[in-house]
Amino acid sequence: MSRRPESHGAVSSLTTAAARNLATTTKSVPFMAGRTPRWLLRVLPWKPVSGGFYRVNRRLSYPVGEGRVALVGPVDGLGVFPPSLTEIPGLRGFGDPDVLTEVAQRFRRHDVASGTVIAEAGSPQTRLVVLAHGKAHKLGRGRYGDATLVGVAADGDHFGGQVLTGAAGTWPFTLKATTPCTLLELYPATVAETLSTVRERLAERPDRPRPPLTKHGEVSLDLAAGHDGEPVLPGTFVDYELSPREYELGVAQTVLRVHTRVSDLFNDPMDQLEQQLRLTVEALRERQEHEIVNNPDFGLLNNVDNRQRLYTRTGPPTPDDMDALLSRRRRTGYFLAHPRTIAAFGRECNRRGVHAPATRVEEQIAPTWRGVPILPCDKIPANADGSGSIIAMRVGEDHGGVVGLCAADLADEYAPGIAVRFTGVDTKGVASYLVTAYHSVASLLPDAFGVLETV
Template sequence: MTSVTILALPRSAFAELTATSETLRRHVEGFRDKTRRPQNKYGEAEIKLAAGHDGEPTLAGTYVDYELRPREYELSVAQTVLKIHTRVADLFNDPMDQVEQQLRLTVEALRERQEYELVNNREFGLLHNADLRQRIHTRSGPPTPDDLDELLAMRRSTRLFLAHPQAIAAFGRECTKRGIYPPMVEMDGHTVPSWRGVPILPSGKIPISPTHTTSILAMRTGEDDQGVIGLHQTGLPDEYQPGLNVRFMGIDEKAIMSYLVSAYYSAAVLVPDALGILDHVELSH
């Protein structure tokens, strides 16, 4: 029904490995002894039931995981060259305003590429950096309220869902079948659908497979909340926006002005449960 990952080790290879390590062999034998149930004289397994308790349990010490070799994130870069003819200065009263408008469109295109990479990049993209324990499958194919409830239950303080517009429409159809009408909420001046008070934001950058399935992401955001955070370079020369700079490259022999526009970015999931994914979301039957 759904994709899985299987790691298989032949029994002969396992036996060969345990034969070379006395420590491993003792560990395996100890595990086997713990899992064997005692048998009575009739060869039947005995099950002992106990009520109450005897003494106080010994609590093991609590330790915080410490990564000796933490992952290092390298910023990705998206670049493009904006070219404007110097005749712009002759045709318009305010040539710098025209340059500003061309630059605005160029930056928007770069930000679109940045959003795609933050979702799909193999190194740091959200779809490829979710912990396997935080990935679940839909119960019946289409995204149902039960599926989103399970996704919510896997983490605290979920700040948002991220889904393809077609996945949001499919979720709306499932809600309508059940007579449920999720409320709309306002976020950054926009009205968006929500579930359990968590906004569902649309992103056309989430891919749709050839079998017409996609994924829905749920995340906690912010460094203070140990969530998903965006990374960018600070202190860039000729910085135009955070993590983005514009450098004048000169005028060529054809009287064309060139500007190098660069955006530096990445994303990090600070703890595994900050990001969860609902996979194999069917968009239609």
């Protein structure tokens, strides 16, 4: 058994602690733990914008389908946001806020347990139902009489709106709660006088017939095909939106302070100002990605088209859910999800014995589904209840997809869309630099991206 040598008296050679005073230390640049891959910023094509605004011109289109009703208040006191009632047949096009508020106050809350049949297919429609909280399946009958899943409904979806127009009808599908649900119900008899006023005012408006529309709500063009001889060809033209949406560039800013003594005396071998700027810009880039996902004005999660919002059939993201999300658009380029959501999808694939192959994206390995890469983005919220979202998007102007926006021709430009401007030295000898990042994101067509919610 070896024994540790013991030191007796003075040391016989130079110690390492003393030797360090004469040695040159090899150093690394500063690292930050908060830096992420920022895949969203990397896969978006960036469009330089002059003038601070980017206008998205589209063909003139008319609303097709029905949007969701907005809800306000906590879960135990949910109510309907009155202006959003115009998404319901019978109230569409009506804008009197007092009348809409009165209608909103007549809704009555009804809580149902999981498994409850809210409405039976073929039964008469006697009420308007708003699904305020929870999830329900829309069940129909297949060609041979077997039960089929028509769709999934969740917060804000509404059914039976035609009862407000006075038209009698039956439920086209069975609505069955798959979780405990909170319903807001409205019976026409309780607001009969108010609805008659609405109908009278809508009838006073000039009736402008709608031209034939495509499934996307755009006016059909008169074309001739398959003809023979010399028939008179139809004439047509393409109309544009009169008030196209304009995206204003958002801004993220900070003032970087560096003492002149530090930059004068401690600049070798690394430039102190350059390292400070590098880490500050990294933080700004992280904030940019967060804003592109979550900004209330232009963020992706807050601007998804109602027809591009989907819900999981059960809870975890399954291959069926990913297929449903993928089928809503052409040329889907990327899925983006929180890393925990990607892990949950992997578990579902393992449980079903399905293999999700991997691919190489910019020299890194990423899982795919149907050949579309699934990229991590921790800026997509992972809620306290364990739910999140998955974004599927098409990118690029050539395909009418999603494009990132940055400022063009900035003075004192440090990087694309980022300016660093020296603002002076104060009486304490501290130099200040204004660091500014301009950014936004635009969706060129309603189906450019979609979101699988409550994952």
